[in-house]
Amino acid sequence: MGKIHTRKLSSTFLIGLFVLAGSAILIFVIIWLGASQFLKENVLYVTYFDSSVEGLNTGSAVKYLGVPIGTVKEIRVAPDGKLIEVIMQVEKGVSLSDSLRVKAELSGLAGGKFLQMYFPENTQMAEMYPKLSFQPSYPLIKSSPSGIQEIELAMKDVLDNLRRIRFYDISNQTIAFLESSSKFFNNPELYNIVAKIDSSAISLHRLMKGADTSDIIDNVQLTSQKLLQIAVELEYFTNNLNNQIDNLDMAHKVDNVFVQLDSAIIEARKVIDGLGFRTESLMYGLNETIEDVKVTNKQVRKSLRVVSDNPSQVFFSEPPPKEK
Incomplete structure (x- = not known):
């Protein structure tokens, strides 16, 4: 009887130890994955629209020719009270230039939108961006229709x-x-x-x-x-x-x-x-x-x-x- 009781205690102890070890490993993996996303370096950029941005929400994707490179962090009215200010969180490794433009595009029939970055071939479209009367709070990416x-x-x-x-x-x-x-x-x-x-x-x-x-x-x-x-x-x-x-x-x-x-x-x-x-x-x-x-x-x-x-x-x- 004593040996049987000892075996039962050993089995229970091993099962408990295995559960604790598995839980610890699971918690570590969750923390590691979360930390890797949290510590991922991003850069904030801003753009301004002079037309409606209905369908564009916080968390909407920011893409470069269809490839996701960031998300929309905040949407608000610009300091001049006329334009719409959109703050974007973009991956640090993305190379940007002054000729780059961003426009709001439909992402589906439901009416959702995302921001598309591209280099326009039409010079007339490249020059059709809102003129600012104030200093932007982050590096500016000009918008286009x-x-x-x-x-x-x-x-x-x-x-x-x-x-x-x-x-x-x-x-x-x-x-x-x-x-x-x-x-x-x-x-x-x-x-x-x-x-x-x-x-x-x-x-x-x-x-x-x-x-x-x-x-x-x-x-x-x-x-x-x-x-x-x-x-x-x-x-x-x-x-x-x-x-x-x-x-x-x-x-x-x-x-x-x-x-x-x-x-x-x-x-x-x-x-x-x-x-x-x-x-x-x-x-x-x-x-x-x-x-x-x-x-x-x-x-x-x-x-x-x-x-x-x-x-x-x-x-x-x-x-x-x-x-x-």
């Missing part, structure tokens, strides 16, 4: 460029050119000269038919007189026509019309180029949103399948890996 705002700006540029095209002047120049051309071709003197030339041709034909008669000399004289009269009238009409063309200044009007059309084509090309760039930026953002929706849908289906097959696993399974 979001994808939706870029589309709004593109549409505004389209309307502005359309307003600058002088359609009224182009229309007036075209109408003046057509009127001048109509006056030129509808000149009665031109029709008279053509009619007299036709009459001379008929007389010449009659002369050739009557070449074997005694009236050939009379016909030649008559035809010569008509040709001389036509030559005089043609010279008069030519001089008069030159004066009319000089007064109409058709060459100058035609040049003005083509200059206006060239200007319109150049403006339209600029509008199309600007809109293409902003549309490409928006499509990039929409692709990211669609990918996020696919991942969310996959996780929801997986969770529903687990709950349906084994409900107890919801309480006793390990937590899912941290989303990046």
